[in-house]
Amino acid sequence: MNDLIQHSRRTFLMKIAILLNGIVGVFLAIPIIGYLLGPLLKKDSSYNYWTPLGSLDQFPVGETRLANYHNPVGVAWDGQTGTIPCWVRCVATGKFQVFAINCAHLGCPVRWFPQSKLFMCPCHGGVYYQDGARASGPPLRGLFQYSYKIAGDQLMIKAGELPTLSTQASVAKPEHSPCQG
Numbered sequence: 015m016n017d018l019i020q021h022s023r024r025t026f027l028m029k030i031a032i033l034l035n036g037i038v039g040v041f042l043a044i045p046i047i048g049y050l051l052g053p054l055l056k057k058d059s060s061y062n063y064w065t066p067l068g069s070l071d072q073f074p075v076g077e078t079r080l081a082n083y084h085n086p087v088g089v090a091w092d093g094q095t096g097t098i099p100c101w102v103r104c105v106a107t108g109k110f111q112v113f114a115i116n117c118a119h120l121g122c123p124v125r126w127f128p129q130s131k132l133f134m135c136p137c138h139g140g141v142y143y144q145d146g147a148r149a150s151g152p153p154l155r156g157l158f159q160y161s162y163k164i165a166g167d168q169l170m171i172k173a174g175e176l177p178t179l180s181t182q183a184s185v186a187k188p189e190h191s192p193c194q195g
């Protein structure tokens with residue numbers, strides 16, 4: 015009788031141990047499975063997401079203006095860091111250049127100086143022409159640009175991927191021509 019009680023207690027404890035191990039195993043596996051399946055589950059649309067920068071009348075021909083968009087692949091707790099600035103240049107009616115705000119050298123935010131029609135970087139003196147081409151200083155290339163399109167009266171950019179060398183970054187061919195109205 016004693017043997018029987020001991021046997022059933024041992025069996026019971028073994029089942030409890032297997033159950034607890036199983037629960038711990040499931041919790042440990044969640045991040046690994048998430049990591050492995052993440053690329054499959056990620057919505058492709060978030061990377062190809064077109065986000066509005068504003069209505070076309072906010073960007074007059076011949077001017078370069080600061081605009082902001084909300085990072086479409088951000089998370090709720092990004093706060094202010096989810097708002098990303100960029101420079102919008104309206105070259106001609108319906109023709110734009112949308113520049114990443116970050117310098118192509120080490121990423122400091124560049125500023126636009128309308129008087130000299132130059133973008134200047136405060137960190138190491140990088141300078142860019144109004145079309146984003148490199149003018150002088152340490153940057154080896156021009157400003158990165160976003161793909162854009164016009165939808166109705168809205169200027170949209172492909173905001174899911176920040177323009178960098180590893181994505182679709184492009185450099186505008188130097189125009190150095192005045193804007194046409």
Ligand code: FES
Nearest residue numbers: 117119120135140
């Ligand atoms: S980060 Fe702009 S020149 Fe270095």
